[in-house]
Amino acid sequence: MYVIVRLAATGFCTPVVSSLCTGRLSLSTMAEHSEQIVFDKPKVELHVHLDGAIRVQTILDVAKRRNITLPADTASEMAQHIVVHQPATLTEFLDKFSKYMHVVAGDREAIKRIAYEFVEDKAKEGVIYVEVRYSPHLLANTEVDPIPWNQEEGDVSPDDVVHLVNQGLSEGERAFKIKARSILCCMRHMPSWSMDVVELCKKYSQEGVVAIDLAGDESRNCEANPGHRMAYEEALHCGIHRTVHAGEVGPASVVKEAVEVLKAERIGHGYRTLEDQTLYKKLLALKMHFEVCPVSSKLTSACNADFTKHPVITLMKDKANYSLNTDDPLIFNSTLHLDYSIAQKYMGFTEEEFKRLNICAAKSSFLPEDEKKELLHTLYEAYGMIKTTAF
């Protein structure tokens, strides 16, 4: 597909993908693939959790400064406690967060630092636009009930967390010349936090917060937890964009609820949508965006461990609207390059498909229209899809 557009300065920088130096360690059984960069062009990432993308070294540094004892002293030993190597249960996966979240939560310097370093890591992967998500409550230690991770009460509220992350992201944007926006997560098991989350989305919509998300255990539906539905109604009312984790482990009915009740504009994962062909066809017709995370889907046991049977292959063949994402690169010891190389090696992805899915991601991003146009222009230019005209 070629498009005719006017060449203009875009404000997006195309970084050189120099290396995979993201501070992560080669422990996973899939790590050999991560050395391969199969799509060395600007990328867009829409589904990645800030608290699942922290550098191991940062956890060690912060623990040392705060006199917090960890089960290991070196990054490689600490990674052994955090990284999931083989397909795990949801409980095993969630347990990984409890190994380190108490180190960074409630610490102003650490919260700002992880946001800043996140932008650096994404720039090194060749990402030029990223939407990073997190629960402000899970990084706070006051004005949150219950206080998470067995922390003592402190003075960092969910509102402070959002402010600190915004600072870290915008400093990172200036330093590494890419664009980073954020999405605030409601947690399915904590419906009482959800109205706070939408209020924070509203308060910080001019400072980089672009959407609301719902994450966690999908067995807790919204019928039984009206707090989420009320928060999403408020988001819709106020023009806050909406995405929902659905159909990852939970059934297609959770996706249906996300679209019909929560008015989701994008679906996090959504693999099990394929089990309801009527719903799948409807979402295809609606051009619903699926935020697909291949490595994650294997290691959380959301999908068959055999990548050649992955649902994203159907999405690719149907020319669906979807993106490729890392989800929790710290816990999966992965980079975005690993997801792309697996898509190429096991799922038959081509360079053309990589370009197409990144254009889909840009079009489905939660940027305002003018910035979205600018991002698309940068991609078209980098992908050799611009024909200059003689006007």
Ligand SMILES: [Zn+2]
């Ligand atoms: Zn996720």
